[in-house]
Amino acid sequence: MNKSLKHNIILIGFMGSGKTSVGEHLAKMMNYRFQDTDLLIEQRERDTINQIFRNKGEEYFRDVETNLLTELQNGLNNTVLSTGGGMPLREKNRKLLKELGYVVYLRASKETTVKRLRGDTSRPLLSGEELGEKVKRLLKVRIPYYEKAAHKIIMTDDRSLEEISVLIMEAYLKQIY
Ligand SMILES: Nc1ncnc2c1ncn2[C@@H]1O[C@H](COP(=O)(O)OP(=O)(O)OP(=O)(O)O)[C@@H](O)[C@H]1O
Ligand SMILES: O=C(O)C1=C[C@@H](O)[C@@H](O)[C@H](O)C1
Ligand SMILES: [Mg+2]
Numbered sequence: 001m002n003k004s005l006k007h008n009i010i011l012i013g014f015m016g017s018g019k020t021s022v023g024e025h026l027a028k029m030m031n032y033r034f035q036d037t038d039l040l041i042e043q044r045e046r047d048t049i050n051q052i053f054r055n056k057g058e059e060y061f062r063d064v065e066t067n068l069l070t071e072l073q074n075g076l077n078n079t080v081l082s083t084g085g086g087m088p089l090r091e092k093n094r095k096l097l098k099e100l101g102y103v104v105y106l107r108a109s110k111e112t113t114v115k116r117l118r119g120d121t122s123r124p125l126l127s128g129e130e131l132g133e134k135v136k137r138l139l140k141v142r143i144p145y146y147e148k149a150a151h152k153i154i155m156t157d158d159r160s161l162e163e164i165s166v167l168i169m170e171a172y173l174k175q176i177y
Helices: 019-030 037-045 049-056 058-072 091-100 110-117 131-149 161-176
Strands: 008-012 033-036 079-082 102-107 152-155
Touching (some): 008 019, 008 091, 019 033, 019 161, 033 037, 037 049, 037 058, 049 058, 091 102, 091 131, 102 131, 102 161, 110 131, 152 161
Parallel strands (some): 008 079, 008 102, 102 152
């Protein structure tokens, strides 16, 4: 048993990589609790992510993310934690994520991401510019941060939630036993 690794699975990755959907599926499969930082922030702030960005700005949202991640260090166990797509951008957050458990980067190609997010209006960073251009530009900046933050990378293109969950569970169990 790996005593140094906390028994949590942390999902990171770009918007639409499936952190929330896979997280829910995986938690059920493993009989773990499920938490999602975006949902926790919406509950805490009593507002939607869109409204938080609009009224208080991205920097405020990022500070709330870091505060939440710091608080989660105390007591999170047997949990699948899905995170917001920008969580690994801050160095402090990357360190906190790795201290919290086994960090899995769910990767998706630009094409898959665009297909999954077409028509979505709940993600403030995707509004404005043409979707494909926006995703391409953000991915280029972010991929190195996701890679740095992760213990394991899993490609999600053309894989079902079930297939992805099994791959994560197998990799995680190898680490802890
Ligand atoms: N493996 C998959 N196969 C097919 N559809 C998927 C897959 N993963 C996610 N999706 C779909 O893509 C959309 C976005 O997924 P989800 O909300 O889980 O992404 P996310 O990574 O949590 O995004 P965010 O960073 O914005 O929270 C949803 O409609 C979901 O059903
Ligand atoms: O990638 C991002 O920066 C974001 C992803 C979402 O999960 C939300 O956290 C928010 O829309 C910002
Ligand atoms: Mg999500």
